[in-house]
Amino acid sequence: MTLYSAPVDDMRFALYDLLGADTALAALPGGQALNRELIDAVLGEAARFNEQVLAPLNQVGDTEGCHYDKASQTVTTPAGFKEAYAQYVDGGWAGLTAPETYGGQGLPETIGAAVKEMIDSANLAWGTYPLLSQGAVDALKMHGTEEQRRRYLVPIVEGRWTGSMCLTEPQAGSDLGLLKTRAEPADDGSYRISGTKIFITAGEHDFAENIVHLVLARLPDAPAGSRGISMFIVPKFKLGADGSLGQRNTVAAGAIEHKMGLKGSATCVMNFDAAEGYLIGAPHKGLMAMFTMMNAARLAVGIQGLSLIERAYQNSLAYCRERLQMRALSGAVATDKAADPIIVHPDVRRMLLTQRAFAEGGRALVLYAALQADIEERSTDQAERERAGQLLGFLIPICKGLLTEAAVECTYHALQTYGGHGYIAEHGIEQFARDARITTLYEGTTQIQxxxxxxxxxxxxxxxxxxxxxxxxxxxxxxxxxxxxxxxxxxxxxxxxxxxxxxxxxxxxxxxxxxxxxxxxxxxxxxxxxxxxxxxxxxxxxxxxxxxxxxxxxxxxxxxxxxxxxxxxxxxxxxxxxxxxxxxxxxxxxx
Incomplete structure (x- = not known):
C-alpha cells in the first residue's frame, strides 16, 4: 500500500507566509472569526481523516472497482467507500464551504481547496463523489429559486443526498450545441426529460438516499446550438410536498464504464425516460448555470492534478531513499552497504525535484486562485470583486491545464524511479499514472482549456x-x-x-x-x-x-x-x- 502524509506544514506556509490568506480572509465580511488557530484545526482534522480513513481505501477502490447490477440498474461502490462517506458526513465535511443559511459551515473556498487536495491525494476516486455534489451546490446557490434551494440544496449540504452533472452525450462532448436530450413541459409546471447522457461521474451509487441530477436539455421551442440549452433538476427519487422521498423517477444507470483508472469512481451511462424535472433559471439559459459548475469543477480538477503529484512524490521520495542500486559516479556514499541509495544519482534527483517543484508551486497557484474566488464572492468593494473575478477567470484554465498535464509528467517520473517495480501493481505507484490520465480529459481537455x-x-x-x-x-x-x-x-x-x-x-x-x-x-x-x-x-x-x-x-x-x-x-x-x-x-x- 502506498504512503500518504498530508503536507500540512507546506499548506500553512503557502496560506500564511506566501499568500497572507489568513489576513486577507479575516478582512472579508464574515471572516472575523477566521484565524490561524481555526484554520490549523480544520487542516489538522482533515489530515487525520484523510490519512486514516480515505488513504487506506485508495488501492482497494482500484483493485475492486464499482459493481453494476443490470437487473436493478444500481451501482455498489468498493468495500469501505460507503462507510467512509458516512464518516465524512458525520465530520461535517459535506457542508464545509456551503452557506450557513443552508446548513453549511460557511468556510472560505481557500480552506476548502486545501481540504480537497488532501481528499484527492488520499483517494482520488472517492473524492469524485463529493466533487459532483459541490457542483450541484454551486449551481443551485447561484441559479436556483429559494424553494429549489430549500428542497434540493439543503439535503446535499447535509450529506443525505449527493449531486451529479449530466452534460455529455454520445454525439456531444465539448460541443454542447449538438445536444439532443429533450424537455417537454407538463401541465403541472414540471418537465419530462428524455435522452441519454454518458460519462456521468457519480450518476448512480450507494452513498446516499437520493441523487440530484442537474441535466442539460432542450425545450421544444429552443433555438439551435448552445443558445438553446436549458438546465433541469432531475432527482433520482421524486419528492413529496413536504420534501420527503417519494417514488423512483424514470432515470437510471444503463451501464458503468470500464476505465483505465479511477476505478472506484462510478462513471455511468444515464438514461432519462420522460423523467420528472424542474427548470433552473430562465429557459434557454442553461449554459450560465453550467459554467458556474464548470468553472468550479475545472479548478477542482486542477487540484486533482496537484494531489496526484503530491502523493506520487511522497512515495517516490521514500523509495529513492531506500532502494540500493550501484554506486554514485563520484564514489561510494553508503560505504557500509552493498550499493548506494538511488537518490544519490543526479537524474533521480531531477525527477524528484520536478515533482516537488510542481507540487509546491502548484499548491500556491491553486490556493491563490481559490482566494480570488473568496474575494469575488465575499468582498463588499465592487472594484475588488471585479478584479478578483477577472484574475480567477484567467487562472482557471491555467490551473486545470498545467497541473493535470504536470500530473501525467510527475506520475511518470515517480513510476520511473521505481524501475520495473513501478510497472507492476504490487507497489501501487502505477495506479497514480493511470488515474492521472483522465484529469487532462474531463471537464474540458487541455486543448479546450x-x-x-x-x-x-x-x-x-x-x-x-x-x-x-x-x-x-x-x-x-x-x-x-x-x-x-x-x-x-x-x-x-x-x-x-x-x-x-x-x-x-x-x-x-x-x-x-x-x-x-x-x-x-x-x-x-x-x-x-x-x-x-x-x-x-x-x-x-x-x-x-x-x-x-x-x-x-x-x-x-x-x-x-x-x-x-x-x-x-x-x-x-x-x-x-x-x-x-x-x-x-x-x-x-x-x-
Missing part, C-alpha cells in the same frame, strides 16, 4: 485578467529589484513577463488575420503562461522564507527547489515560444 485561455480570456476579453496578473508580477519584480540575493529569480521573471506581454500582442495580430493561428498557438500558450505563473509563486516563496518560521532544513529545501525550478523547468518557455512563433505554417494538412 488552452482555447478558453487564449481565445476567450485573453483575446475576447481583451486580456483583462492577463493585464492584472502581469501588473502584479511587474510590481513584485520592481519591489525586489535591488535585492541581490533575489536576482536569480526576479531578473528572469521580469524578462519573461515582458516577453509574455509582447507575445500576446503578436498573437493577437496574427489571429486577426487568420483565426486558425489561435488554435495553432493555444496549447503552447497555456504551458508558457503556466510556467511563468509558477515561476512567480516560486519567487514569492523565496521572499517569504526568512520570516516563515520554517525549520532551517525545510527553508533550505524550498530555496533549492526554487533554484531548480528557475534553472531546469522555467526555461521550457523558450521551446513553447519558438513553437508559437513558428505559426500555422509549421502545421501542414495531414493526409
Amino acid at each position: 488552452a482555447l478558453d485561455l487564449l481565445g476567450r480570456k485573453v483575446m475576447q476579453l481583451k486580456g483583462a485578467g492577463l493585464r492584472l496578473f502581469l501588473e502584479e508580477i511587474a510590481g513584485f519584480c520592481q519591489q525586489h529589484a535591488s535585492n541581490e540575493s533575489l536576482a536569480a529569480f526576479v531578473g528572469p521573471l521580469a524578462v519573461h513577463a515582458k516577453t509574455w506581454s509582447e507575445l500576446t500582442q503578436e498573437l493577437g495580430a496574427r489571429t486577426t488575420k487568420n483565426p486558425d493561428e489561435l488554435g495553432a498557438a493555444a496549447v503552447d500558450y497555456l504551458f508558457y503562461a503556466g510556467y511563468i505563473a509558477l515561476g512567480y509563486f516560486w519567487a514569492r516563496a523565496v521572499v517569504a522564507l526568512p520570516d516563515s518560521g520554517l525549520a532551517p532544513d525545510a527553508a533550505r529545501d524550498k530555496r533549492d527547489t526554487a533554484r531548480f525550478y528557475f534553472a531546469r523547468i522555467l526555461p521550457r518557455v523558450h521551446t513553447h515560444l519558438a513553437a508559437m512563433q513558428s505559426g500555422l505554417d509549421a502545421l501542414p494538412d495531414v493526409h
Whole structure:
C-alpha cells in the first residue's frame, strides 16, 4: 500500500507566509472569526481523516472497482467507500464551504481547496463523489429559486443526498450545441426529460438516499446550438410536498464504464425516460448555470492534478531513499552497504525535484486562485470583486491545464524511479499514472482549456485578467529589484513577463488575420503562461522564507527547489515560444 502524509506544514506556509490568506480572509465580511488557530484545526482534522480513513481505501477502490447490477440498474461502490462517506458526513465535511443559511459551515473556498487536495491525494476516486455534489451546490446557490434551494440544496449540504452533472452525450462532448436530450413541459409546471447522457461521474451509487441530477436539455421551442440549452433538476427519487422521498423517477444507470483508472469512481451511462424535472433559471439559459459548475469543477480538477503529484512524490521520495542500486559516479556514499541509495544519482534527483517543484508551486497557484474566488464572492468593494473575478477567470484554465498535464509528467517520473517495480501493481505507484490520465480529459481537455485561455480570456476579453496578473508580477519584480540575493529569480521573471506581454500582442495580430493561428498557438500558450505563473509563486516563496518560521532544513529545501525550478523547468518557455512563433505554417494538412 502506498504512503500518504498530508503536507500540512507546506499548506500553512503557502496560506500564511506566501499568500497572507489568513489576513486577507479575516478582512472579508464574515471572516472575523477566521484565524490561524481555526484554520490549523480544520487542516489538522482533515489530515487525520484523510490519512486514516480515505488513504487506506485508495488501492482497494482500484483493485475492486464499482459493481453494476443490470437487473436493478444500481451501482455498489468498493468495500469501505460507503462507510467512509458516512464518516465524512458525520465530520461535517459535506457542508464545509456551503452557506450557513443552508446548513453549511460557511468556510472560505481557500480552506476548502486545501481540504480537497488532501481528499484527492488520499483517494482520488472517492473524492469524485463529493466533487459532483459541490457542483450541484454551486449551481443551485447561484441559479436556483429559494424553494429549489430549500428542497434540493439543503439535503446535499447535509450529506443525505449527493449531486451529479449530466452534460455529455454520445454525439456531444465539448460541443454542447449538438445536444439532443429533450424537455417537454407538463401541465403541472414540471418537465419530462428524455435522452441519454454518458460519462456521468457519480450518476448512480450507494452513498446516499437520493441523487440530484442537474441535466442539460432542450425545450421544444429552443433555438439551435448552445443558445438553446436549458438546465433541469432531475432527482433520482421524486419528492413529496413536504420534501420527503417519494417514488423512483424514470432515470437510471444503463451501464458503468470500464476505465483505465479511477476505478472506484462510478462513471455511468444515464438514461432519462420522460423523467420528472424542474427548470433552473430562465429557459434557454442553461449554459450560465453550467459554467458556474464548470468553472468550479475545472479548478477542482486542477487540484486533482496537484494531489496526484503530491502523493506520487511522497512515495517516490521514500523509495529513492531506500532502494540500493550501484554506486554514485563520484564514489561510494553508503560505504557500509552493498550499493548506494538511488537518490544519490543526479537524474533521480531531477525527477524528484520536478515533482516537488510542481507540487509546491502548484499548491500556491491553486490556493491563490481559490482566494480570488473568496474575494469575488465575499468582498463588499465592487472594484475588488471585479478584479478578483477577472484574475480567477484567467487562472482557471491555467490551473486545470498545467497541473493535470504536470500530473501525467510527475506520475511518470515517480513510476520511473521505481524501475520495473513501478510497472507492476504490487507497489501501487502505477495506479497514480493511470488515474492521472483522465484529469487532462474531463471537464474540458487541455486543448479546450488552452482555447478558453487564449481565445476567450485573453483575446475576447481583451486580456483583462492577463493585464492584472502581469501588473502584479511587474510590481513584485520592481519591489525586489535591488535585492541581490533575489536576482536569480526576479531578473528572469521580469524578462519573461515582458516577453509574455509582447507575445500576446503578436498573437493577437496574427489571429486577426487568420483565426486558425489561435488554435495553432493555444496549447503552447497555456504551458508558457503556466510556467511563468509558477515561476512567480516560486519567487514569492523565496521572499517569504526568512520570516516563515520554517525549520532551517525545510527553508533550505524550498530555496533549492526554487533554484531548480528557475534553472531546469522555467526555461521550457523558450521551446513553447519558438513553437508559437513558428505559426500555422509549421502545421501542414495531414493526409
